Amino acid sequence: MAKRLLIFLFFSVAFLCKASGQQFVLSGRVVDEQNKPVAFVSIYIRNSTYGTTTNEEGNYQLKLNPGNYRIMYRFVGYKEQVQNVTIGNADQRVNVKLEKEVYQPRAISQRARRGQDTSAMNIMRKVIDKRQYYLNELDSYSCSVYIKGVQKLIEAPNSLMRSGVSNVLSLDSNGKGLLYQSEMLSTFTSARPNKIKEETIAQRMAGVTPAFSYSKASDLQANFYNNVFAVQGLSSRGFVSPIASYAFSYYNYRLVGTAVSGGKTISKIELLPKHKYDPVFRGHIYVVEGDWRLYSVDLMLTDDANFLNLVDTMRISQQYVPIRDSTWMPSSIEYAYSGNVFGFKFEGYYIGLYNNYKFDLKIPDDYFTGEVLHIDTAANLKPTVYWNSQRPVPLTRDEGIDSRKRDSILAIQSTNAYLDSVQRSNNQLSILPYLVFGHTIVHRNAKDTLYIHPFRESFFYNTVEGFGTNLRVRYSKTFDDFSSYSISPAVRYGFGNKLFSANVRSSYTYDLFNAGIFTFDIGSDVLDLNNVATRSLFFNTLSTLLSERNFVKYYRSKFANFGWQREVANGIRLNVGLGYSDRTQLFNTSYYTIFNNKNRDFTSNNPLAPESAPASDRSVLFPQHQALTLNVSARFTFDQPFITRPTGRVFLQSRFPVLTVNYRKAISGILGADANYDFASVTATQDRIRIGLSGYSSFKLAAGTFLSKKTLYFPDFYHFIGNQGTTFDPTDVGSFHFLPFYTYSANSTFLEAHYQHNFSGSILRRVPFVRKLKLEEIVGVNYLTERNNKNYSELYIGIQRLIFRVDYGVSFIGNQRYLQGFRIFYGIR
Template sequence: MRRYLPFVLFILTSLSVSAQQYVLSGLVTGPNNETVGFTSVYIRNSTYGTTANEEGSYQFKLSPGTYNVTYRFTGYKEQTESITITDHNEVHDVQLAGEVFKFSALSDKWKENLDPGDTIMRMAIAKRKQHLEEVNSYSCSVYIKAVQRLLSSPKSLTSKAVTQALDLDSNGRGILYQSELLSTYNFARPNKVREVTIASREAGINTAFDYSKASDLQVNFYNDVFKINGLSTRGYISPLASNAFDFYNYKLIGSTIQNGRTIDKIEVIPKREHGMYFQGSLYIVEGDWRIYSADLYLTNTMSSLNLVDTMRISQQYIPITDSVWMPAAIQFNFKGSVLGFKFGGYYEGIFNNYKINPKFPPGFFNGEILRIDTAANSKPSAYWDTRRLLPLTRLETRDYQKKDSIAAYKKTDRYLDSLQHEKNGINYPGYLIFGYDASSRDERDSLHVFPFLQTFYYNTVEGFGINAKVRYTHVIDDWHSYSITPALRYGFANKLFSANVHAEYLNDPFHNAKFYVDFGSDILDLNNVGTRSLYFNTLSTLLSENNYVKYYRSQFGGFGYQRELSNGILWMGGLSYASRTQLYNTAFGHIRDVKDKEYTSNNPKAPDDAPADDHSFLFPQNQALTFNTSVTFTFDQQYITRPTGKFNLPSKYPTLTLNYRKGINKAFGSDVNYDFASADISQNNLRIGLSGFSSFKLTGGNFFNHNTLYYMDNYHFLGNQGTTFDPTYIGSFHFLPFYQFSTGGAFFEAHYQHNFAGSILSKVPLIRKLKLEEVIGANFLTTKENPNYREFYVGVQRLIFRVDYGVSYMGNKKYLQGIRIFYGIR
């Protein structure tokens, strides 16, 4: 055995050396010794590489051996260096030569064509679908670096405290935010994605975009049209789209030879001054007619961008096999200004270790597009020092160190005590609209006081009243919490006092599961889907003598449960008992006496000429034991799994909901006896090419048994009366009376809305600067008692503001027409 010992030791030593990796680093400069930031650096004939940082420094780990390392950046000649790694770290600086594009011998045939750029792009577009579909699936590792900076700030708006807090220099410059992310990314055609975030780190406050997963950077110019999150509600036309010649002109700048391939540089020129078009350059490989690299940008002047003035997108493709090229690096670089503050930044994605057409196990793509590892946010600095692909600049290192120190200080008792005192202070203007929030130092206990606008009110049933409501929330751990919401209500005119409690217990955030309980007494709207808020009903009652909302009193108790049975299937069920009492108007005050205007009865079925103090009969005192259940199917439900739970994302397919409600007779003295079922199918933000997006909802139902039901048991609709309206829900009407169409029989309603997202008004000079979005829509409703009600409307919106003009018809007669306004308050 002894004679074999030296041999065994030699083998073990050799394996140890081969397993050891060393850092290859260096500086990339250009012909004038200028640093060349974001240069792609990769091992030739492999899928492993990195990118230099913005100062031209690069680094990555290699095992001992000899490598052909390729350095590539747009505007410079591609360069390959033979580098040997032995038993130590290696420093290798590179100076790139400037690229010279000209009509080479291999491109002489294009000289005969008057528009050689057009001819080349026709060849590339003809191959578009082939390149789009050449890979059925792949997996890779991804590193994403983000930096957001304040480039300059007006001194008049930058106090000493702000300068210190943001760590700005004398010119008002500094790093606002930076982050790093490591993940594995998996893709299968046509659009299946699954990503796992292994490590994530951030410092500062993100004030612009959040491209926190690899799929956010997947801009594929082989697609006809694609959307870039955050920039616009519309899509952008690719310069390689099948109909690209309707939107772009192309100019051949010249050609160059790179590793035996002829690369044509094509200038991309939009045919119109305004639209969702790119500008810049595409680099096309002759013969293969594929993208070698892209350097394209969007501008606010042309494309009406949100938040920024310019967004530049750069891509570098590398060959994975002889017939497959994939992106090695993708960069989003943006600049903008707000109120004199100029900012800029970038997101850089580096893609490594591609595996083409791997065999994923059955059920691998299950709708989970992103999973964040439980330890992803707790990696120490030493972890990042050994794994980051983009070296930190001196300023970035300093920024991390300072913000890490600040983060550590923010965990001290002294800071937490002062922070709690400060954040729990009341902001009176904020309380008026949004309410007041306070929390304990560890954030486990919190209190929300509902807004003033929902607390003090006036209506003709109760007169002036108080509706005091708070919500207390306690977080038990990352997966369990409960909230209790007590409410006290008192009407000074009818002298009715109500008190109730709503409580929820969230016990499984990974299946959207919760229990809820309600009990007490309250004054409720006869229309159970809602009419006007207390705030708007107070205004319309006091200022214009329009007491739109009709009330009744309920003493109730109930409980329920919901849970996601499987991904995309949510079940809900509940049982409630209530004693209901009819109410009448008792207050008739107003601020402004409107000529020829009187308050209406609190009985929505009373004649129009009924006096305000009308006591006509609507329903008797009754008791109701009611069972509700529903199942919602969200097709192709995609979601993100975080350590604290599952978060569903909007689906690109319609959602189907089946509802059933049973009025249980005789049990516990219950008077009701009915069976109701309905189904609705809906879809929000269905993208229609470049013309914006559509939303729709269709609902139909019937009472299959209606032996005994009372007015509040009817099926009600989300109508609207008054000038203001709420357009945030696609199932609402613009002019439909709140109570007239409520039915105890069969019904069908349909809603459709299309938002052109500025595709029309962006063509109008001056108006395009307002970035308005055009809206058209229609609503339809038919019941046995009121058939064939229709509404048609047009409108414009910007952020939370919207103005619509519409007209409605009841049967063959025009009913109402007018303007409806929304300004963010419901």
Template sequence: MRRSFLLIVLIITAFQVSAQNYRLYGNITDTDGKPVSFASVYIRNSTYGSTANEDGDYEFKLKPGTYTVVYRSVGYLEHLEKITITNHNEQHNIRLGNEPFALQAEAGSGNEADPGADIIRKVIAKREGYLNQVPGYSCAVYVKGVQRLVSAPKKLLEHGVAKALQIDTTGKGILYQSESISQYNFENPDKVREFMTSSKTAGQNTAFSYNKASDLQVNFYKNSFNIQGLSARAFVSPFADNALNFYDYKLLGTSIKSGRRIDKIQVIPKHEHQAVYQGNVYVIDGDWRIYSVDLFLTKKSNDINFVDTLQITQQYIPITDTVWLPIATRFNFQGDVFGFKFKGYYLAIYNNYNLNPQFKKDFFNGEVLRVESQANQSKNSYWVSNRPVPLTDLESSDYKRKDSLGAIQNTPRYLDSVNKAQNYFFTLSNLIYGYQYYNRHTRESFYTYPFYQTLFYNTVEGYGINLKVNYIKGFDNGQSFSLSPAIRYGFSNKKFSANIGGTYTYDPAHQGVFMGRFGSDILDLNNVGTRTLVFNTLSSLLSENNYVKLYRTRFGIAGWQRELANGVLLNTTLSYADRQQLYNTSFNHIKDFPDKHYTANNPLAAPPTVESPLFPTNQALTFKASVTFTLRQQYITRPDGKYYEPSVFPKIRLNYRKGIDGILGSDVNYDFGSVDVFADRLKVGLVGYSAFKVTAGTFFNHRSLYFMDYNHFLGNQGTTFNPTIGNFHFLDFYDYSTDRSFLEAHYEHNFAGNLLSKVPYLRRLKLEEVIGVNYLTQAQHSNYSGVTNNALIQGVKSNYSEFYIGVQRFIFRIDYGFAFEGSRRITQGFRIFYGLR
């Protein structure tokens, strides 16, 4: 509480607000009297500044005194005004003249001989020095965002669409507004910690959002950077070390601003459909540093998502005689989705830079953002006093209307009616998506799984039902409790199974969870997963491919999980199971294939269609433990919980599993250990991102274990596949399961459209190209020892490998690959994914 209070005081001070302050306000126009939107306004020899709004209105909160105010905007003459604040508000309207950039006689025509290229070379030579010039800083940041609907098809506004979007029936209006005030802390090269003390939103965010200061951290001194949400590609800075391979430059002219010579340079892509910008940059001659940028990306040339055009503008000011940092960054965007035309902006204003913040040793502890508990409780009077950019009339009226609407929508009567409508049972929808009931007063929810996941068929149980429900109870402190009972019955083998499980999240801030489950069930012999009930039902009935092999268990399991330190997660379980082999009892199909027959429920049976014993009924007491290390784990703390950010480094997981014999009649005695090193998304410069997973493991002791205790792999049989890294495309579910040492490796690279974007017509599809390889090798073994008599021979397997290429778009993906045993190709074909596993 004390820290929150100090932060609020600091932010208020940062924006120069006190009881003795007065308003300096006015309107900024051009020579024709038209407003100059988003002009930068700051106090000279300070780091206190603001930006005009869309209508050109600006305002400051200033103590009495005399100030030199700088008015500045791209394309206009810089204007300095000496203004004295006494004991009342002051209005100063400003007219900015168009800036004449004089072109020198020796200027070229846009090729490498152009002086613009020489200027850029000088900036590039100093790029790294300016990038690392400031070890760290802190500042106050105000972020403002607006999304507006410009027009919409009238027919599509019917049937409650306009009401849902909270706009009028003309198809125009503000869809979404957001504001935030934060204390932003940075340490070179990439350590960030932000404290958001105030936040305000109105409306529905229908596109993308940059609501925090770190979302708008654009640094053109970096060789490249990603624009989150709009593209998987990284875009090359016009000042990158290799920028001249991507851009041509043309010096458009020079101008004098505050005694400095400013060069205006046009940035021209050498080729279309590359990850590059267009527009103009402004460079301080002699210092060879960035003065401002005005660049843009387009859907047509850069294959960005959601919007047609994105404009990035940034203004730098001197913090000291030698250090320049941004005072304002703005993203302007516009687009058209199914006839809904929209535009908007996100704006960040940086004030009160402190270049010597003296961070404590453990200040950057992985928490990149903390949203204070009262951040969204600030009253309107607070925002009137503290927002540095005045609202336009449209923005102000939209806030008032939505605040009034929000007051109605937050009444108990309205919330109860919404809750009741959401709980309405609609047969068709609930059959497809399941049914969820939620009680907002008690924070209880009840979910039943969809119909298609309830009925199933397999050759062991025949037709069957698998009923599952989930109950969750939430508490005010973030803790929660859940129960998930399940019953299963096979009409052919006439076996009834029932079990119930529960979890108690006792420490949500550290992923602290107790869990348990007991009862009976039918399980897959491959304990890391094969096919879902749905896909196994379809493959069995439609093509007589009963891929999944099952066994019956009566079990009890208890587990505990907790984060021991930031980035160190411990998970442990202790289980006891009585395990029984099952056999095929049903052979139904929709279409008969004379040349195909169902295989036995024993995956190692020889011949494969003849039932034979795989293991005797046995009991197993098993202990498991894993520790996952996430290097430099980052997270966001909000009032409703802790949210983890994707790691930019690989993760490491250590696993141990022990079969304990002699206790409760347990028949197993083995020790297994493995290590996983994996990453889901590693950026690789301009050519997309990679994912990989490497696992090595061994059984230190394998005196007594059964097939379900083996180490199994994420294989795939059938046309659909799981695209998650670590899954094979063609590997048999059971053939390679092992009780010896093994090594598996997976690597995949997504080119993020860098290749197909250069192909006419195909670029319109915005496909992302994928290549990958999967590999498995293991120590040779000659037999399976789970059966004491009539032992089954398992053939020695060679090294297994897969190679594939593919394309994807959102959740849709299609791959074509080849599988090899040693150097012998064993299969090839297509694999598809469309959101279901």
């Protein structure tokens, strides 16, 4: 009997313990006074850090332990509502009807000159005075983050609907459908002054890549206490916060009225931009009087006024809630957008939900290592049952149907028959893309890839080789541990000089988390005397045949090179290379041109003897020789941020310049090597330094010298990124517009400096008619001096739109004007 009683008590206690830890679901629907659903309502437990939001259909859910709760329902423009809810031993459903908030105007409204609302101005002065305090209020905090993204197609052109597009995009007969869904659960930690770290626990996404996306919580954050607010991908410029320290230069304000919520007076302030095309918001902000802090924001950006990329409108709504005492934090944020591309009308949103705030953290010294995002290895493997239990915001009916349909499709797509069919379809050769971009063949396992270089790179003409072929392919394979290797064989033959070359270049990536790579190249090739870039085979062929300008100068090399690189610590990357080469000077053998220009002749293949007659020139640039070269470099990226994925690390741009120190040594006497010199250089670069609202700057500084040069040949000179011809490549800020490819190649001490600023349209957007083109203005300067050629400089201005750019510049040698003219870029290098 005693034994049975003991067993009964044991199971009773176990049952009670289980019941006490069991959670139940509080759910319901939030509607307005017309019984229409209110989407993205902030719902949270009073005096806690736990809450949720409604979905597009107004539905919500909260998991709660048994107990008594005061549940707050709040959304911009509606009266805050409080519900007392008791959770017993069963799920509860509470539906809520929100009433429109009526903001009462002040009894006395003072008006200053120029129509300014002095009541609003006085409020905003106090808010702006407190901006810095709230910006630095917390030394550290952490929270849980849920991010959901949805993009829908709401209308499509009828002509394209009939062409099968509807099936590809899974659209209904009206051209509507869900294009994209994503969800992410993570923890986010922040500490002053600018340290962040996020750990993604689970993520899922399906559908067509949206107009723009947010891959981490820091992308979705909107801190209007900062002076400038930037939306990733939306504009190259930032936008002035309504409470920026200099906001009065951009905004007028109007006090719509006040209301009392939770015992606090809330002022509704309308934003009135002073100039239509300034980088500012439209809409309203809500301010807690007395505390002079933000209560919520409801802001709008439009393409007409703000010149947005990808979308026509963007609405940003954010709710702040009291977490403890006087500390308020965002409970949710919503980015809602819409757009129209070639008749495809779409809309979408991202919502961020913040829970479980913790303050005054004791953060270990080694916690912030530069890793801004860590994605768990199992983050993408969470099953549907996991998401159904952990998702804080319920899916809408359409989202649920689409999710189940995509799960079913995914199961079908995992079958061998389907994978074989897709492989055959995707790997079919399309002539026009192959001519320009090449052709890629991917095995169905996505681990084996063969890339065939495009036709435009496979056949060429130059004065050294005549007409020729340069056939290249690249095979790459990825293993289960995500290490990989690639092999790139190439054969090249010039019909003019009857010279055949063949080589194999290979690499093995053994450590994706530290950029660990081995490289090995062997064979022979015809190479450019300038080893940092002149013109591609394609563009040199065009300029030679059409314009009788043989800009690029070539030599022959038989080589074997070995290289290694790795991040030995975060931000410190070492590169070591050892190469042996047998070099031979080449001469012109072919002089064919389509349009014979009587005022122009081909130049010698010796860049230092340009006046020599190319047909008879045999001037010596360098004798045949061998070189054994050791190259060691260290790149320092200070405070380097990075993302850790299951497949490796992605290194992001730092806030500080990148410093590279390089040493190159030619070792003589081994394997018959002749070259004997020592070279050292240092380079500092930084790209896209944001300068407030005036766009961003980029710069490069480099200096170097030959410490010794007992035997130095032209291929080992230090070469610069010059440009000859109308087209140029501006993707490297260290490139010149007019510098000859070889004339300034340095065999002594040199210094080069480059600076460029992109105004991001802040000037041209003030010009009628021009502003609609969304052009970005660019100014820059390039400078080079070395012992043999002193004080070469360039000044240029330009305009850019996406991949298209046109510059006009002028260059000087000393005080004498050298060249000037236009340079263009249209995406093909």
